[in-house]
Each structure stands twice: as C-alpha cells, then as structure tokens.
Amino acid sequence: MKKLLLTLAITSLSFINQVSAQEFSEQQIKQTAEIRNNALNSSLAYDILTSLTTEIGPRLPGSENDPLAVKWAQDKFNELGFDKVWLEPATFPAWRRYSESGMILAPSKQPLHLTALGGSISTPKQGISADIIYFETLDELIASPKNSAEGKIVFINYKMNRHIDGNGYGPAVKARSTGAVEAAKKGALAFMMRSVSTAHHRFAHTGGSHYQDGIKKIPTVAIANPDADQISRLVSLKKPVKVNINVQAENLGEGKTFNVIGQFNGTQNPDQYVLIGGHLDSWDLGTGALDDGAGVALTMAAAKYIADVKRPKRSIRVVLFAAEELGLWGAKAYAKKHKNDKHNIVAAAESDFGAGFIYGFQSSVDAKSLPVVRAIAKQLSPLNIKHIRANKSSNGPDLIPLRKLGGLAGFSLHTDGNDYFDYHHTADDTLDKVDPVKLQQNSAAYAVFAFMAADAKTTIKGK
C-alpha cells in the first residue's frame, strides 16, 4: 500500500511538471519540492515563534517591549543570514493599559471579567458603578431614544458567528469600533460589550475602538462570553443589574516605532521582490502567538527555506509591520515610503489569521499572470491547498494601504480560522495554541508561493 501511494505521488508529480513546463523548468519544480519538503520537516518556524513569544512576550506599540521586539527581529534576520536587514520608521497613537477590573454589584456580588478596548479613557479611580441598559445589537442602541442611556452603562450583547473564513468578525466588530460613540450620544456613562469572540472561556477580547470629535469620550470595555451570558440571564430576571467597571489607562500621544525588514537578494532582478510577512506588534494581554507571532515566524522561516535551496531571480522580502493593532500604522508608513517603487513588488501575501491549516490559494492579478498563478497553485496542492479561481483576493490587513495605491499583485493563503476568534486579542493567545504541524504546513505554503513568484519566467503583475 505504501509503495502504491508513493508510485501515485511520483506519477502525479511528473504530470504536474509537464503542465508547468512553460513557466518553470523541471529543475525549478524539483527545487520547489525540495523547499516544500524541507519546510514540512523543519522546526525553524516554531523555534522562531517560541523565541519571540517567550523572550519578548507581549509587544504593544509604545510599551517597553516594543523596542525589544524590534531588536529581536533585526537580530533574528541577521542570525538567519538575510542579505539585508533594515528598519523603516512609523508613528502611531500610543496608548497604555495600567489596570482593569469589574464587578457585578446587584442582584448579587460577582466578579466581571472585562478588558478595556484600545484607546479607552480611564474611569475615576473607584470605577463607575451604574445600572446597565441592555441592547441586543448596535443598531438597537442607535435606534433607541435620545437620553435612553442617561446615567447608565450601555451593554451590547451581540454574539459573533464561528466560520472558517472569520466572516462573523465584520458584523461583530462594528460595536467595538463605534459603540462608545453611540452610547455617549444616548447619555451613557460607559460602554460595555460582549467580546468579539467565539470562545467559551472567561477571557475578554480587546481590540481597537474609536472616539469621535464633539462626542463625549466614555470608558469602553468588552466582557468575556460567559460573563455576557451571565449578564443576559440576570437581565432576564427583571431586576436591575448594577455593575462596577474600573479601567486605568492612558493615551500618550504620538509614539515612534519601526517596520523591520529582511531581504534575500534576487540573482537577476534584485530590485523586484516578493513581499511576505506579518505584523510584529501584538496586544498587551497575551503573548501574540496566533496574532501575529505565527505570521512573523512562518514568513521569516519561509524565506530561509528558499534561500537554503536556491536564491531566486527576484528578491524575497519579509516585512514585519509595526503597530498593526492600533490601526495599520506600519503598513501605512510602508505604503507611503514605497509609493514610487511599488511596481517592484511582483507579489505580496501577509499571514495574519493565525496558524490553522491553509486550505485555499487565491490571487488578484493581471490576466496575463494567471498561468504563473496556476503553476504555483499546482505546487501548493500537495499541501492540500485548493486553488480558489476567483481572481480577487483581499486578505492581509497590512496590505490594505499598498492595495489602495493600485496595481498590487496580491495573494491570499487562506487559513482555517474556525478557532482563531477563540483566542484573538486575549490573554490566552499563547504559544501552546499554535500547532507545530500546522505551522509547518503554513510555512511550506508561503515558501512555495514566494519562491515560485520570485523565480518565475513571467513577472507577475497586479490588476
């Protein structure tokens, strides 16, 4: 049986080789297979992830760990033998969490597991104690009468859906982004929401939030799912539900940090490059293993796997973006700096959706580049990755500013995100949540993609 499978594998491999012959030589396909196999048998990505999450841990932009993470990344690039390692500055609105706590005060006294949303102002030292006013959705809050929340703490109980592509996130995140503004418009003392979360554990999920000029700033927090369940049950008892929320935090003005970039130079067109990467920063609660230590580690390792087998024609550039969590600040700085040489990016893909198995490969490229895309897709299929034919991928938050410039040849390596939002932005986003085998498959996929895009006969172009 083992022999038969091997025969089949060899047969299908030679078949693939023939089909790809126009774009890639047999030699190149063999190199691709070698890179893929090396990646599947290497612990490098997991070792890098272990190093980052252990030695640095949380790395909120502006925290004392932020420059340590930048130095860690430079050192790691150098240690891995990248040809060029450099920093590009970025600024961002710094914010720091000092402490936070919550209690249900009535009908009985119970701890409330909450976390301040990014940018939240502080409560008074003793916190804010008030009855809650309950809404199922942000829209229900918006539709409520003026002053409906006067003297109260608004609670929105919207539950996020679980889905492989994380499509429950968008609808749920609206309340996180603008809830404090809408609550303040109704006279609320503070805003509290069910976490943007699919978990059944008692962790609150933080994340970006916004205030609006001219609207009173009020403290804004998320509570853990079991706590939101509890509040819902208490509300259904038809007695007043009184809580205390206490947040001590500070907005610290403009902070400075860096995108950290490592490159293996191409042998024929070194100015042209394939951009892969993730974001180096994380929220302060966990150690940012899934978000986005995994993306950092697996793309750094992918570049190394390539360079160990063959330097491709074009460069492989790994960009570790800064301050993504606070609003894509590193990505914006990168797009601004590289506005005039954006045509040098022949292909780009960011890993920022955890480290579940990659199940799909999708492009957003000029029609003439599709044969190369299909050839790459064939070399991803041994990793159980399907080619998603719709030529309109849009993944990778840090690629948004580059995409806005127009003409980006963007790629998505779609990750199974079914459990991503169990851990996203919580204290529970730690190394043990990353499966080393899945991380290997991810890193192999990025290595295959980046190598082939960088070594193809045809230069890939965006739309």
Added chain:
Amino acid sequence: MKKLLLTLAITSLSFINQVSAQEFSEQQIKQTAEIRNNALNSSLAYDILTSLTTEIGPRLPGSENDPLAVKWAQDKFNELGFDKVWLEPATFPAWRRYSESGMILAPSKQPLHLTALGGSISTPKQGISADIIYFETLDELIASPKNSAEGKIVFINYKMNRHIDGNGYGPAVKARSTGAVEAAKKGALAFMMRSVSTAHHRFAHTGGSHYQDGIKKIPTVAIANPDADQISRLVSLKKPVKVNINVQAENLGEGKTFNVIGQFNGTQNPDQYVLIGGHLDSWDLGTGALDDGAGVALTMAAAKYIADVKRPKRSIRVVLFAAEELGLWGAKAYAKKHKNDKHNIVAAAESDFGAGFIYGFQSSVDAKSLPVVRAIAKQLSPLNIKHIRANKSSNGPDLIPLRKLGGLAGFSLHTDGNDYFDYHHTADDTLDKVDPVKLQQNSAAYAVFAFMAADAKTTIKGK
C-alpha cells in the same frame, strides 16, 4: 429498526424484572423506570443549577454570598415541596481574597496569571519581587539543601495527568497543600506552583493550602499552565527569571455557616434515610457550576423526581454541605451531630466531581446487602452505567467524616472526570461548562439509586 430496538428494550426490561423480583416488585421496577425517564426528560436539574450560579454566583464560605446561598437553598427546597427543610450550623476558618496580580519582570516584562491559594497571607502592598528557584517536584524541593531558596521565590513545575477518574489530582495536590511550608523551610520569600490543572488556558487554579506552626508563613500562589510553560522556557534560557507576585488577602478567624438539608419523608420508616447531596459552597473565582453547583442541583432534582412518582418507604434526604472547599467543615459538623443516629443512613452518595457522564456504580456495603445493590445496578444499566463489582467505593469528600464513624453504606456514582480539572477551582467554572444532557443522566442515576435504596425490601447496611 426502531421497532426492533423497542422490542429488545422491552424484552430486556422484563428479564430484569424477573431477576429483581426478590427485592423489588414489578410495580417498583415500573416506578423506577418512570422516575428514570422523567429525569432524562426534565430540565429541572439544569434550571436549579442556572438559578444558583446566576442569582448567587460564587459562594465562598464567609463571603457575603454565603448567607445568600443558604437562603437560596432553603427557598429552593421549599419551592420544590420537600416535607422538611432545616439548617445545621458549621464553623470554619474564614479567609478572603481581595486582589492578586503577577508580573514576570525579567528577562522581559510580561503579565503572570496567578491566584492565591486558600489561606494565603498577603504580600506587602507592592508585592514581592525576586528571582525564582525552579523545582520539578515537591520532593526535589524537600531534597534541596537548607537555605537553597534564601531570598527567592520557589517555583514547582509539577504537571498533573489527565484521567477519567482524576487520579492525577492526588500526586499534584501535595505541592498545593504543603508547598508553602517546605519552601519556607528553605528560606523562600514566597511559594509559586504550576496549577493543579489539565487545562491549556490561562486560568490559575486555587485550592486549599496549609501552614504549619513554627514554620514561617509565606504567600502561596498557583500560576496558569501556559504561564508555567513560559516560566519553564525562560528558565531554560539560563538567565535569571525575576517575578513580582502580589496577593492581598486576609484570614478572618472563625466563620459560621450552615449545612442546608431538605427531606422527603418515608412512608414506613421515616427515620431511616438515603443521603444524597453535594456541597453548597464554592471558591470565589468562578460561579461553582461544576464544583459543586452540579452536585447540588442534580441531587435536589433527583429527590423531586422520586417524590413526584412515589414516596418510598424510607426518607430521601438531600444534604448540601457547607464549607467543603476550606476543609470539609460542614461534613465534619454533620458527622459530629449525627454520630449517634448514623445507623439511620441506609445508603449515602455525594456528587462532587462535575457533571460528566456517570459510567460506573460501586458500593461499599455489608455482603447481605449485595443483592439489593445488584438490583439497583440493573436499573442503572439503561443509563450506560456499569456495575463495578469491587465492593469498596470511597467517593464523595463530604462523606469522609461519616465513613470515619464506621459502618456507612457508601456508594459511588463514578463521573467521567476527564475534563473536570480543566475548570476546577478557576474563574472558568461557569454554567456553560455543564452539558444539560449529561446533567440529566447524572440526575436520573441519583434518582434511580436513591429511590431503590429507600424503597428496597431489605434495609441496606454498611460494612
């Protein structure tokens, strides 16, 4: 297919009836089946559990929720129509947790998720900051040289095993119980241990701990499993690992509370009774859903299921023990008070191991009582519960003081505890962790057991 299964079920039922004919009439077996079916189709146990964990929540002995829980239990017994509802006083050493926090200070700054063990003294207001000294086991600490931990925080990294019967708990709990004493003997400033836990989440597990006269009291805490993993990795980097632990807590002297007891009186021998129950108290971190709201709810419901079908010959007594978590104080008070009428207990079983499926039924009785035990076991088999023949059960912590008096007819309904120690004594022990279907099976099992033991021809006797 459905018809065939039904025929088989009826056939096996009549077979069982014949076998049990000596101890139980056909009528009694039909009543048993009715009780069992009602329990499997009722939401009562889950409703009671929801009420307790929502309306009261955490209920540490001596906390303001403790008397609320006592009143809740009295009211619930009365609401369910128990014939007699009463309180029996118990005292205990009161302790209260005010706040707790931890940080890894070096090699980089990271939050440390910890919880004070029950009875811990406070640290100074600013906490204790010191390098840790690492031990794999309590024995390794004990074997270390005198003064080995001078000026340091002892860390024991012992990992608990997962097992259906929780057999990893005993070996792991030794460090929790006596770690602070052994660490103090070596000159440590504080004691810190990997939680007694099988979880992969960032919750620290609290639990009872002890000081020893003549040995310096030092603060004693447990850290979450991912944090223990992190500390282990940091230690392996061979740089000093410095942490800050901060506990504010207080030992408050003797507290007073109550066992809450409800009884449905027997029709022929009301003084004789079957004792079922759980403990009403819980730790302060979670809402005590698995430990031991489930035991409280499923035994209260079981008694009600019985009474709704038929009052048995002997009484059904539900005892909700007080202050179990702080050292079986309610159980000790019960045994002391009922020392002279202990012979009235014809059978006893406590549910205090969560609400996984019950898979085994085991007795510890006089040999003459074994035919009744076998007849009960047969009526438990439709619930997929096996009769464990070894006549030496020992489950139920609150039955320990009664067992010590001698002659107790003790029973175990063995619960699948594979995931019990994922949640045990954590903030994450909340209602959503209890599966309503499993709770129904548990309650059905207790109802079958208690009804048959109370209505049997032969009076069961202990060894």
